[in-house]
Amino acid sequence: MIDIRGEEIVPHVIEPSYGIDRMCYAVLEQAYDEDTADGEKRVVLRLSPKVAPVQVAVFPLMTRDGLDTIAQKLTHTLQNAGILAEYDDSGAIGRRYRRQDEIGTPFAITIDYDTKEQHTVTIRDRDSMKQVRIAVIKVPEIVSALVGGTLKFESL
Secondary structure: OOOOOOOOOOOOOOOOOOOHHHHHHHHHHHHEEEEEEOOEEEEEEOOOOOOOOOOEEEEEOOOOOOHHHHHHHHHHHHHHOOOOEEEOOOOOHHHHHHHHHHHOOOEEEEEOHHHHHHOEEEEEEOOOOOEEEEEHHHHHHHHHHHHHOOOOHHHO
């Protein structure tokens, strides 16, 4: 057996890769939250409105009496304004709110019978779960300001 001596080296590892997946996992991990609402556990993804995959969800209270048509029209108006809007009419309204909370949608708009009579909608904030009524005509402007951060929900 021959003993060959060389210089001593302390092993180390340099990880030069910095993939996008690690950043995404970090954002998701920081945004994930659980709280209690109405006596039930609620899973919430508290993403910033600027990076949320859906910035506003539009719900008709019922899929009859023209409420669904108004909601679809508003959804298209918001999309044309550059807002990531999604229409959803499946299931009870509470379940729709929870589903959107889970995917990080910061705002939800409900079209109800007052929309037909008074031309107003209800807008809901994901984090506080508070709701306010605003005029339909102002929805694109207000949602754009909320998403852009120039308007806070508390000031509505």
